[in-house]
Amino acid sequence: NAGVIQTPRHKVTGKGQEATLWCEPISGHSAVFWYRQTIVQGLEFLTYFRNQAPIDDSGMPKERFSAQMPNQSHSTLKIQSTQPQDSAVYLCASSFSGTGGARAEQFFGPGTRLTVL
């Protein structure tokens, strides 16, 4: 079991460019979560999917951020027109959601460190 896979591990973009981050959840897990971690803001929830359906995207900056889960084996987080304040570590996690939604142990990937110059 390779765990949650995130690619790329590091990404550097120029201001205004687009960034796409990839996440491959653990096989058999039906819930996928995206978080953003910075020193200042800490660990912020962005969005989550259950059985590929978007359940809660209340943490997503609406204008430039979007997330998709086209199949059970991967999810993407896309940031359009990146800004320096988007610089952060983006973490993906997956869990076996069972009947309790997010009430199950989450397995985190190594994260993608995004740097916007």
Add this chain to the structure above:
Amino acid sequence: GEKVEQHESTLSVREGDSAVINCTYTDTASSYFPWYKQEAGKSLHFVIDIRSNVDRKQSQRLTVLLDKKAKRFSLHITATQPEDSAIYFCAASGRAGGYKVVFGSGTRLLVSP
């Protein structure tokens, strides 16, 4: 929405001592309280959780206590070891919040030999 406050930003203990990390939450409907550990340069991994149908859960050197009336929960680590040094995050989740997990700001635990 739910807010989770983690009271100690840093905690230093000597090896062998006990450590306690305290958290409070705001949403009375929260029902699931996990704890995660993040070692330097690494991602988070799960350490222990507690559900609202119990008020205490123990796993080896870790014990979680939950006080629903006070909306407070805590992680107790006994016989600390240097490898316990990490940032510990408490979190809360519940039906009212769509089961999303809201994390505290983290407590940096340093265990010195």
